[in-house]
Each structure stands twice: as structure tokens, then as C-alpha cells.
Amino acid sequence: MLRVENLSKKFGDFKVLSNVSINAETGQIYGLVGSNGCGKTTLLKHIMSIYSQDEGNVYFNDNKVVEESEAIKDFYFVQDSLFFPYQYSLKKLFLYEKLMYKNISEEKFNKLVHYFNIDVNKNLNKMSKGQKKQAAFVLAISVQPRVLLLDEIVDGLDAVIKRKFWDVLIQEVMDNEMTVIISSHDLKELDNICDKVGIMHEGKILKEENLEKMKVDIKRVQFAVEGEFNPSDYSKFNILKTLKIGSINICTLAGDAEEFEKQLKKDFNVLLFDRLSMSLEELFITELGGAGYGSEEK
Numbered sequence: 001m002l003r004v005e006n007l008s009k010k011f012g013d014f015k016v017l018s019n020v021s022i023n024a025e026t027g028q029i030y031g032l033v034g035s036n037g038c039g040k041t042t043l044l045k046h047i048m049s050i051y052s053q054d055e056g057n058v059y060f061n062d063n064k065v066v067e068e069s070e071a072i073k074d075f076y077f078v079q080d081s082l083f084f085p086y087q088y089s090l091k092k093l094f095l096y097e098k099l100m101y102k103n104i105s106e107e108k109f110n111k112l113v114h115y116f117n118i119d120v121n122k123n124l125n126k127m128s129k130g131q132k133k134q135a136a137f138v139l140a141i142s143v144q145p146r147v148l149l150l151d152e153i154v155d156g157l158d159a160v161i162k163r164k165f166w167d168v169l170i171q172e173v174m175d176n177e178m179t180v181i182i183s184s185h186d187l188k189e190l191d192n193i194c195d196k197v198g199i200m201h202e203g204k205i206l207k208e209e210n211l212e213k214m215k216v217d218i219k220r221v222q223f224a225v226e227g228e229f230n231p232s233d234y235s236k237f238n239i240l241k242t243l244k245i246g247s248i249n250i251c252t253l254a255g256d257a258e259e260f261e262k263q264l265k266k267d268f269n270v271l272l273f274d275r276l277s278m279s280l281e282e283l284f285i286t287e288l289g290g291a292g293y294g295s296e297e298k
């Protein structure tokens with residue numbers, strides 16, 4: 001397990017990370033999501049020991065991770081902005097990385113290059129953004145790290161390549177017990193592949209939860225009743241948001257939806273009641289809305 005404990009960091013007077021704690025399990029994919037500029041990349045750079053924190057620690061299987069520790073040799077980071085050495089091809093970069101990573105697999109590399117149809121002799125700096133991402137991903141998987149950090153890895157990729165990425169990643173996580181943390185704004189994609197999610201805003205983790213549990217904890221119901229529904233009479237159900245469209249009420253609630261339905265049926269003649277499933281995108285908007293994000297006046 002990769003554990004970040006109470007990590008804080010200031011850049012000058014600006015507190016970019018405040019008491020950040022996350023737990024990413026082995027053999028799982030952890031989605032790190034958050035508002036623009038909330039500190040996701042900065043957090044990943046701390047996990048990699050590229051930056052040193054003011055407070056807090058990073059642990060891998062209970063061992064403290066610092067720049068010179070053994071554990072960090074098994075970590076691999078694919079950054080959002082990719083810079084490759086001058087005039088390097090993927091083949092040349094692979095040979096270079098072979099000297100650095102003891103578990104790197106040439107067999108896997110050759111298979112993946114074929115799967116993604118990459119020209120291994122092409123100058124990496126002359127590749128398109130999407131081709132660079134594919135090259136970096138192939139290299140990352142070939143290295144077979146124990147911890148893989150992917151920052152905006154599917155940004156700029158077409159749907160077919162994204163699908164291939166996820167298929168490869170899910171297989172690798174299952175086969176090799178990797179710990180993967182993906183930072184992304186593509187919540188629809190993360191919804192399908194993440195086991196656990198951490199939602200960040202303004203340098204803090206607002207919520208960290210198993211994705212399925214998050215969907216059980218916060219739910220949406222829609223209903224129509226005879227009479228006027230007043231959300232403040234139902235405050236014990238922790239209603240986070242209400243919306244009325246015609247005679248239909250739509251409520252997002254953190255309380256017990258079954259009890260809510262029972263109470264509603266006691267109080268009203270209920271004409272319609274449905275439970276709706278929440279997507280990660282909706283959960284994200286609900287959490288950030290609760291933190292006041294996006295509520296600024298025009």
C-alpha cells in the first residue's frame with residue numbers, strides 16, 4: 001500500500017498542499033481528481049520525491065519513501081508534460097531505461113509496441129502529443145514498477161487508444177499487483193476503471209473512498225408528490241441538493257434513501273419515486289459544490 005500522511009507544502013507564501021493524506025491499495029487503481037490547480041501534480045511529485053515536503057510523509061508498505069530510498073527505484077512517473085532527451089527514439093530510450101530498471105521487460109516492450117503500432121525508430125520529439133503519450137505509457141508498463149503514477153495520461157488520446165490503454169493497465173494491475181494512481185479530469189473514463197477515488201480541492205483531500213461505496217453513500221432520488229415538498233422538513237436525511245423541474249423533485253442526499261422514501265410515503269401521496277445512480281462526474285460536482293466551488297456570482 002502507498003500511504004501519504006499529513007503532507008503539507010508551501011511555495012513561498014502559497015500553501016499548495018494542506019495535510020494531505022491518501023491510501024492507495026496494492027493491486028488497485030486510484031483516481032486522483034480535483035479542480036484545476038488544486039495540487040494533484042504537486043502531490044504526485046512529492047510521492048516521487050521530486051519535491052520535498054514541509055510536513056508529513058510518504059510510505060510504501062510502511063517504509064518511509066525518501067529520495068534515496070530503495071523503494072523509490074520501483075516507482076515510475078509519467079508526467080503530463082513529456083520531455084524526451086534530444087534525438088532519442090523509443091528504442092534508444094528503452095535501452096537507456098534498461099540500465100536503470102531491474103524489472104524492465106523487453107518481451108513486454110516488443111508486444112506493446114506492436115499492440116500500439118508505434119514506430120520505435122522515430123524521433124520521440126517529432127511525435128504527436130498522443131503518440132508521445134503512447135510511447136511513454138508503453139515504456140512505463142515495460143518497466144513493471146510496483147507504483148505507477150500517471151498524470152493526465154489519456155489527455156489528447158482518441159477513444160480507441162484510450163480503450164487499449166485501460167485494457168493494458170487493468171491487466172497489468174491484476175497480473176503484477178501494481179499500485180496505480182491516475183490524475184485526470186476525464187471523469188467518465190475514471191468511472192469505469194478506478195477502484196478508489198480521492199477528490200481534491202485547494203490543496204486538501206475533500207473525500208477519499210472506494211468508488212462503489214461513494215456511490216452508495218451519496219445517492220439521487222426523483223419523486224412527485226401530491227402537495228408541496230419542503231426539503232427543510234427532511235433535514236435529517238442530509239439533503240445536499242434539491243432541484244425542482246415541473247412537478248418532479250430531484251434530491252441528492254447523503255442520508256438513508258430507503259428511510260427517506262418511507263417518510264415521504266407517510267407524509268404524502270407519492271405519485272412517483274425513483275432512485276437514480278450517480279456517476280463519478282456527478283459525485284465530483286456534488287463534493288466540490290459542497291466546498292463552494294463554482295458557486296461564484298457572474
Ligand SMILES: Nc1ncnc2c1ncn2[C@@H]1O[C@H](COP(=O)(O)OP(=O)(O)OP(=O)(O)O)[C@@H](O)[C@H]1O
Pocket residue numbers: 011016034035036037038039040041042043
Ligand atoms: N514550482 C512551483 N512554484 C510555485 N507554484 C507552483 C509550482 N508548481 C505548482 N505551483 C502552483 O501550485 C498549484 C497547484 O499546481 P498543480 O500543478 O499541482 O495543480 P493540478 O491540480 O495538477 O492542476 P491542473 O489540474 O490544472 O493540471 C497551482 O496554483 C500552481 O500554480
